[in-house]
Amino acid sequence: MVIIQKINKFLLFTIFFLTIRIGFSQEENELTPKITGNFETILQSYQIDTLIGISSEQLPDEKILSNSFLTLNYTFGKFSAGVKYEAYLNALQGYDNRYNGHGISGRFASYISDEIEITAGNFYEQFGNGLILRSFEERALGIDNSIDGMRVKYKPFSGIKLTGIIGKQRYYWEHGSGIVKGLDCEISLNQTIKKLSNKKIKILLGGGIVSKYQKNSDPVYNFPENVSAFSGRLNVSRNGFVLSSEFAYKINDPSSDNGLIFKDGNATFLNASWSKKGIGILISALRLDNMSFRSDRTASLNDLNINYLPAITKNHSYFLTSMYPFSTQANGQIGLNTEIFYTFKKNSFLGGKYGTNVNINFSVVNAIQKTKIIINPNADILNLDGYTSNPYAIGDENYYKDLNLEINKKLNKSLKFSLVYVYEDYNKYIIQGKDSSLHADIFVFDFSVKLSSKYAVRFESEYLTTNKNSQNEPVDFGNWIAGLIEFTYSPHWFITITDQYNTGNSKHDSAHYYNFFAGYTKGANRIQVGYGRQREGILCVGGICRNVPAASGFNLTLSSSF
Amino acid sequence: MKLSKQKKLQLRNNGLKTIFSFAFLIFLTSLSFSQTTNGDIPSVDIKTINNEVYNTSEINNEGPIFLSFWATWCKPCIQELSAINENYSDWQEETGFKVIAVSIDDTRSSARVAPFINGKAWEFEILLDENSMFKRAMNINNVPHSFILDKNKKIVWQHSSFSPGDENEIYEILKKLKDGNYSEDK
Known part of the structure; x- marks a missing residue:
């Protein structure tokens, strides 16, 4: 008790002292404390809608469900602190119900100077392309794998940046059981070596290591308790040419993702682009072999991922083009993506008065080559690697393939159009x-x-059309048509009416998935109301997906930044 | 008096807490002087289009800045930047402003950004915020979200979403900032 009283006294004194100091400093150099933040809430009502398969049993017990977020950040000079409040009362359908509840989901304090940055509490971090570490938040997917612990960033010399982290990952309202440690170093040769400072060619080197620790209490398996992953990267650019490359390697990590095999994992990610005004070309390649990396070996879904494995295929933005989205196959995939961006010049034959913008994209993702290892129980040492893979070979099975053509054209001061065609092969069994x-x-x-x-x-x-199977029936849901009309009155109002309709589907009754939205935006405040039906499907952001159940009802979204 | 193990631990923790809060507050009070203000731009490490580390406190212009958060997969974002691009050189001449377009594409599509903007023939300054660190520090919920900063890097206007015609409002504000008669509460 005595100690607590002492602390209180001390606190009062320092706060008093601090206030005086703030008062003075304000006059002298305008350094004032500042509070900023943001807020978002989504409410959805649920009703029976038998046509799209929602009977009373499918309805949640609650009439209305909601997800809400509030973030407050305090900054004062080099010091900042923040707190995040979340309320899932209860979580919207399609979000994991382990989110149900409300409370402080994260908080941090940090000190940032030119040379050093120290953070304690919840933070987000990414090493390189994220192949060995990325903690991030994606509210639309219900992902928040922020690390709760300590982070130090240090820039000892110009062009060198070191980052060290340690902590546990957020797991709904708790922490995952594993401890994550990491160290990353990034060197810009042009900034560190004087001779290179004026060179047109820019070279960056980077490397990192991430290690996780999780106690093994399995009575049968001798799981490794410490698992490390390494990565090295090289980025080179000159004029319009940009090359980025990263190679990552992971030591044995048996998990429920890979079927408890002990094989090491690896990933290779290459991006090369060349562009100048009016034209751009991109080639990307990604090969993954057993690269799932979580801070809990039993975790599944989108839980406790330490790393991020990007899907390199194009991210589609229309209703029907995003109906069959690709999602990364961490256990093994080899993929290639090529893309051309081109603008036909103004006043040319194809360019017309305003120029014509064209985008062509082709991507293909296959399985990696795998040779299964057959376990010989009489051998002295059991080989538990599961399979071997030749990195220079490509597996036979195709996961995904698409060709996208897009033309954007402005006809005159008031008319604009886009034309899009997508050819898509989708391995639904592997992806979904x-x-x-x-x-x-x-x-x-x-x-x-x-x-x-x-x-x-x-x-x-x-318009979307699928192929037919051997019984001459359209595969999956068959053909779809969709339409949208959107009125906007700048800068505040919008009204949108959309409909998606499933035609040529012999399995069940066709339904109109109509939606009506109206919204008002003023500055950074926004309110949107809607009514309609949500199609059952898969929602993806950045190659990570979650299933969305069919729903019908009203919805309300409020968001604000301040 | 003999203390139980738990009690000892508790006292030790309290002691540690005191030391920490002490250090923390001393440190806080020592901050007040000798700092230059950075307007409303927090300091966050993101990347240039050539993948070099870029600290957002380096964002600078002699005139106003139009700071726009966008992504290659975001249709309204592209509409907004296209609308500004159509008038960019004229407005730049008139108001001395510049556009900084911060892409929040993650590593799935961040390599697309350079060929994408060149393919569109945009001439904006582009930054890559691959893990949404800058976006989060600026308290953005969704893209598009844009800010106008005055020459002291103070936020004078911000807007989320885009509707055709919004570019006219942006232009009006830039002109007023140039003439020095912009007030936020109009």
Whole structure:
């Protein structure tokens, strides 16, 4: 008790002292404490809608579910602190119900100077491309694997940056059982070596190590308690040419993801682009072999991922083009993505008065070559690697393939359109764990008219068709058509009406997945109300996906930044 | 008096707490002087288009800055930047402003950004915020989200979402900033 009283006295004294100091400093150099933050809440009501398969049993017990987020950040000179509050009362359908509840989901304090940055509490961090470490937040997917612990960033010389982290990952309202430690170093040769400072060629080197510790209490298996992953990277750029490369390696890490095999994992990620005004070319390649890396060997879904394995295929933005999205296969995939961006010049034959913008993209992702190891129980040492893989070979099975063509054209001061065609092969069994492969052709026409300096209207019409199976029935849900009309009144108002309709589907009744939205935005505050049906499907951001159940009802979104 | 193990531990923890809060507060009070202000831009390490480390406190311009958060997969973001690009050289001449377009594409698509902007023939300054660190520090919920900063890097205007025609409002504010008669509460 005595100690506590002492602390209180001390606190009062220092706060008093501090206030005086702040008062003075304000006059002298305008350094004032500042509080900023952001807020977002989403409410959704649920109702029976038998046509899209929602009977009373499928309904949640609650009439309304909601997800809310509030972040407050305090900064004062080089010091900052923040707190994050989340409320899932209860979590929206499609989000893990382990989120149900409310409370402080993260807090941090940090000191940032030119040379050093120290953070205690929850933080987000990424080493290189994220192949061995990325903690991040993606609210739309219900992902927050922030690390709760300590981070130090140190820049001893110009062009050298060291980052060290230690902590445990957020796991809904708790922490994962594993401890994550990491160290990363990034060197810009142009900044560190004087001779190179004026050279056009820019060279960056980087490397990192991440180690996780999780106690093994399994009575049968002798799981490694410490698992490390390493990565090295090299980035070179000159004029319009940019090359980035990273190679990552992971030591034996048996987990429920890889079927408890002891094989080491590795990843290779290459990006090369060349561009100048009016033209851009990109080639990306990614090979993954047993690269799932979580701070708990039994975790699944999107839980406790330490690393991030990007899908290199194109991220689609329309309703029907994003119906069959690819998601990264951590256990093994080899993929290639190529893309061309081109603008036909103004006043040329194909360019017209305003120029014509074209984008062509092709990507293909296959399995890696695998040779299964057959365990010989009589051998002295059991080989538990599961398989071997030749890194220079490509597996036979195709996971995903798509070709995208997009033309953007402005006709005159008020008319603009986009035309999109997508050819897509989708291995539904591998990516979603059900049904067989399918092929889809998708067409989009997007047309917008500026009616005045404030009013505008935009139309989208989309069509998706799938191939037929041996019984001459369309695969999966068959064909879809979709449409959108959006009115906007700058800078505040919008109204959107959308519909997606499943045609040519013999399995069940077709339904209109209509939606109506209206919204008002003022500055950084936004309110949006909606009513309609949500299609059952898969929602992906950055190659990570979650399943979304069918839903019907009203929704309300409020967001604000301050 | 003999203390139990638990009690001892508790006292030790309290002791540690005191030391920490002491150090912390001393440190806080020592901050007040000898600092230059950085406007409303927090200090965050992100990347240039050539993958070099870039600290956001380096963001600078003699005139106003239009700071726009966008992504290659975000349609309205591209609409907004296209609308500004159409008038960029004229408005730049008139108001002395510049555009800094911060892409929040993660490593799935951040390598697309350079060929994408060149393919569109945009001439903005581009930064890569691959893990949304800068986005988070600026309290952004969703993209597009744009700010206008005056020459002292104070936020004078911000807006989330984009509708065709918003570029006119942006232009008006830039002009007023140039003439020195912009007030936030209009």
